[in-house]
Amino acid sequence: MKATAELKPLQRLLEASAIMLSEPMKEQFRDSLKRFMIPKGRILVDLGQVSRCLYFIEKGAMRTYYLRGSEDITSLLVSDGDIVCIAESFLLQKPSNDVLETLEDTIGYSISYDAYRNLVNQDLQMAGLAVQLLEQHLINFTDRVKVFKYLSVEQRVAHYISQPSSLLRRIPDHYIATYLGTTAATFSRCLKTINMDKVL
DSSP, rough: OOOOOOOOHHHHHHHHHHHSSHHHHHHHHHHHOOOEEEOOTTTOOOOTOOOOEEEEEEOOOOEEEEEEEEEEEEEEETTOOEEEEOHHHHTTBBBOOOOOEEESEEEEEEEEHHHHHHHHOOOOHHHHHHHHHHHHHHHHHHHHHHHHHOOHHHHHHHHHHHHHTTTBBBBBHHHHHHHTTHHEEEEEEOHHHHOOOOOO
16 A cells, blocks of 8 residues: 655745744745755765755755765665755764765755854744754654664565655666665565555
8 A cells, every 4th residue: 555645844844934934034044045956966965075055855866875895875865855964964064974966857945054053043933943854854764763673675675665755766776775775686576576556
């Protein structure tokens, strides 16, 4: 059975900001956002660089990955309606151990670290929105840990492709495979054993 779509982080932020923020703060928030159109395959943050921006994705896909020997391992997959940065590097303004790249031509908005800090430091409601996003990120991370702890590889694959946020057929399978902690060959075998009508 196909999973029920949930409110994506960007939509959640926009709806909450419409209710919680004063008109001057809404205007300042809008003025802080910079429109972007970034082509597929662009590295936004490389190893050793500082993550300078938070990205709000309207349409497209990105991933973060780290290197293990000569192999790159996908640590995060995001797409339409998601919000992304390399959190540790962005929040602490320290060199990144991960890479952030676009997997599709991607459009949306970005906000710089300085603008982000200025907004959350001067307005309690904006700070509250930031806390909500961090809480949701923590919940999502906890859910992913549970998936790895309790599910077999085949179950992880079935669980992932049943999600509305699945990027199956949008990006190369080997990115999804490493994200799920397996190889491209095992991922392909799992797809052949899964009843796609039940999960898609």
